[in-house]
Structure formats: structure tokens, C-alpha cells
Amino acid sequence: MTNESIVIKHNNASIIIPVSDPTTQIVVNVFTQIGCIPKECECTEIDIPDPVGPCDSLKPFAKIPEVGELWPCQGGINAGLVDTLGDVPAHYLIVAEKDLPTTYTWGGHGISSKAKSKTDGHRNTIMLLDEDSEHPAAKAAAEYQADGHKDFYLPAPAELHQVCLNLSIRLNFNGNYYWSSMEEAGANNHAYALDLSTYSQGRHSKLTPLSVRPTRRIYLTA
Structure with a gap:
């Protein structure tokens, strides 16, 4: 893998994005906060962690608690x-x-x-x-x-x-x-x-x- 593309990984799935692809700029914006800007630090893999927290507030029926909980x-x-x-x-x-x-x-x-x-x-x-x-x-x-x-x-x-x-x-x-x-x-x-x-x-x-x-x-x- 060269620094002309990056790999975004989540669990067992991955996607390869060319550095020249417009989508890469979105990745740059998102991952600036974790200190990895592909064009600047030449990192070639970004691992996206699972969301933090017990639930997704937009999907309240993912797990319905018992009455009283x-x-x-x-x-x-x-x-x-x-x-x-x-x-x-x-x-x-x-x-x-x-x-x-x-x-x-x-x-x-x-x-x-x-x-x-x-x-x-x-x-x-x-x-x-x-x-x-x-x-x-x-x-x-x-x-x-x-x-x-x-x-x-x-x-x-x-x-x-x-x-x-x-x-x-x-x-x-x-x-x-x-x-x-x-x-x-x-x-x-x-x-x-x-x-x-x-x-x-x-x-x-x-x-x-x-x-x-x-x-x-x-x-x-x-």
C-alpha cells in the first residue's frame, strides 16, 4: 500500500480510498481530531472504533428494557x-x-x-x-x-x-x-x-x- 491511498477499517470490513478522491477530504476533516491527516502524516490505515455508549438514541427499539428499568x-x-x-x-x-x-x-x-x-x-x-x-x-x-x-x-x-x-x-x-x-x-x-x-x-x-x-x-x- 502506498501513500497514494488509505484504508479505512471497521471490524472486519475495509475500504480503500485514493488520496485524490474527494471523499478523502471528509476523512481528513473527521480524523484531524485524532491526529491523523493522511496527506500530512502519510498514515495509510485508519481504524474506526465502535460507537461509545450503551445505545443509539435514534434507534430506541434496539433493546427495549423491562417495565421499571x-x-x-x-x-x-x-x-x-x-x-x-x-x-x-x-x-x-x-x-x-x-x-x-x-x-x-x-x-x-x-x-x-x-x-x-x-x-x-x-x-x-x-x-x-x-x-x-x-x-x-x-x-x-x-x-x-x-x-x-x-x-x-x-x-x-x-x-x-x-x-x-x-x-x-x-x-x-x-x-x-x-x-x-x-x-x-x-x-x-x-x-x-x-x-x-x-x-x-x-x-x-x-x-x-x-x-x-x-x-x-x-x-x-x-
Whole structure:
């Protein structure tokens, strides 16, 4: 092999690229950071290592963890499969590993909200953030990020129920009430919350500071 071509190797596969080939410039740009520029150092072989890390975040179904286990690169713990409901496709519900570090009021006290879905926290959260009144719990959930994901939301009551049923022992919720994203129908001073350690749902004043556990979805069509 002469310095007029280079060999790129990955495991048992290899490809020979002439130095004069335009593709070589791409190789030069990529491998500058590891100190091998073919035209300058006259190296003739470049070995590409396997990607570092336990998963590919763009391929979440490569290995689906058991319910209650951390889903690598997906922002939290697998809370189980949710069937298609209405216009919401089937998906896995992912819950953040920990509560947000403080408590939050629901917001919008005395003002009627359109966030009334029992099952679709994502839709509720969008509605809350579009309203004129402040909604601290929903805002905090939507701003949460993990593993590069920015699509978290404040879960609906049914989603909190699923988290409670599947993860209450795994996550040790310690008897705290957690805000859902659903306002109580006909009562613009209250919204629903759930004690995730006892499966107790209750209505609370929107002015009450409660815990928040963000959730997100992995759609089966991903």
C-alpha cells in the first residue's frame, strides 16, 4: 500500500480510498481530531472504533428494557406501553428518574383552563403553556431535559396512574402528591393530583405547591 491511498477499517470490513478522491477530504476533516491527516502524516490505515455508549438514541427499539428499568438515552424509566387512543398513536411512556428539585403550584387560580384530558398530558401541557395565566408546574415539566430530549410534559391523571401501578415500588415516591395536567371539571380553583405511593387521587387548590415528575413518549413509529 502506498501513500497514494488509505484504508479505512471497521471490524472486519475495509475500504480503500485514493488520496485524490474527494471523499478523502471528509476523512481528513473527521480524523484531524485524532491526529491523523493522511496527506500530512502519510498514515495509510485508519481504524474506526465502535460507537461509545450503551445505545443509539435514534434507534430506541434496539433493546427495549423491562417495565421499571432505565431506558438508556431516552430520558428516564420505562413506565410501560400505552395503546392507541383517539389521535394519539401507541407509545411507551417514559418517566423522569427523579422528581424536579422543588415543588410548584398548578397556576391559573380562578381561571378556567382547556386542559381537561384525563389521558393526554402532552396535549394538556401545550394548552396550559398557550394560556395567558402562568402554570408553573406545566412550565417546569416542559423545560425539563434529559439525554438530550426536550419533549417532556406534565402527565395527565391516567398517565400518573400508569406510573403508580408500574413504578411505585421502583421509584419510592414517599407519599407525595404529584400534579397532573388536568383541571377539575367545573372547578377553576382546583386541579387533579395523585399520591404515587398510595394510588390516591385528589383535587387540590391550584395554589398548593406539589411535586412534579415529567414524562415523555417514545412512539412505536419512531
